[in-house]
Amino acid sequence: MSLGLPHTFLGLDWSIFAQPAFDRSGTYFQFLLVGLQWTLIISVLGWAVAFVIGSIAGIMRTLPGRILPSIAAVYVEVFRNVPLLVQLFLWYFVMPELIPGIGMWFKQGLNPLLQQMVAAVLCLGFFTGARVAEQVRSGLGSLPRAQRAAGLALGLNLMQVYLLILLPVAYRIIIPTLTSEFLNIIKNSAVASTIGLVELSRQSQQLGEFTAHWYESFIAVTVLYAAINVAVMLAARYLERAARLPGLVGGHK
Numbered sequence: 001m002s003l004g005l006p007h008t009f010l011g012l013d014w015s016i017f018a019q020p021a022f023d024r025s026g027t028y029f030q031f032l033l034v035g036l037q038w039t040l041i042i043s044v045l046g047w048a049v050a051f052v053i054g055s056i057a058g059i060m061r062t063l064p065g066r067i068l069p070s071i072a073a074v075y076v077e078v079f080r081n082v083p084l085l086v087q088l089f090l091w092y093f094v095m096p097e098l099i100p101g102i103g104m105w106f107k108q109g110l111n112p113l114l115q116q117m118v119a120a121v122l123c124l125g126f127f128t129g130a131r132v133a134e135q136v137r138s139g140l141g142s143l144p145r146a147q148r149a150a151g152l153a154l155g156l157n158l159m160q161v162y163l164l165i166l167l168p169v170a171y172r173i174i175i176p177t178l179t180s181e182f183l184n185i186i187k188n189s190a191v192a193s194t195i196g197l198v199e200l201s202r203q204s205q206q207l208g209e210f211t212a213h214w215y216e217s218f219i220a221v222t223v224l225y226a227a228i229n230v231a232v233m234l235a236a237r238y239l240e241r242a243a244r245l246p247g248l249v250g251g252h253k
């Protein structure tokens with residue numbers, strides 16, 4: 001299959017991406033697209049986990065009392081300060097040994113590819129969730145206390161006040177910072193290559209090893225990562241404009 005690429009440009013041989021891949025799955029360009037697919041899968045699933053857990057932990061840190069805020073604070077400090085690579089190894093190698101029943105199913109009931117994906121998604125989700133929790137906490141903390149008091153005065157319980165009044169506004173305020181965390185999770189997905197998952201950076205490394213075209217491989221993967229980031233930023237800017245509230249940060253007065 002011809003990709004219409006020039007054979008040489010900037011002194012590099014770009015025709016390598018039109019040649020058959022060593023695993024006979026197609027061309028090397030398609031070979032990279034498989035890695036891109038896995039990068040997007042674990043990033044999106046990891047972000048879903050991070051958003052849910054981070055939102056819960058962020059809310060808990062703003063609740064009255066000491067027990068729930070302390071539990072959330074411990075989660076944030078542990079997962080934010082332990083290196084991501086260490087956490088990935090713990091999820092993949094250690095946790096299955098510590099959880100009875102589920103651990104055995106994880107090691108024997110799932111094929112290796114699913115094992116790698118589950119470990120990567122949970123690792124990225126819990127690691128990024130600690131950062132999302134701080135963003136949610138700061139978003140809630142930026143709102144006037146009178147909003148919570150007004151909601152309670154209307155007869156709403158605390159959960160309803162958060163769901164109907166505080167969170168819809170807080171999420172609008174922190175869209176830019178949440179966008180940064182989503183971009184971080186895409187970049188951090190590269191650590192999944194250390195447990196064998198064939199995401200984008202892993203595919204580019206294999207391409208370089210089998211063809212010796214290292215420059216072409218890493219330039220191509222850089223362009224693909226940049227394209228993902230540009231798409232995410234454009235979507236986030238559109239969402240931010242659509243969700244603006246007059247009188248708030250980033251909103252029209």
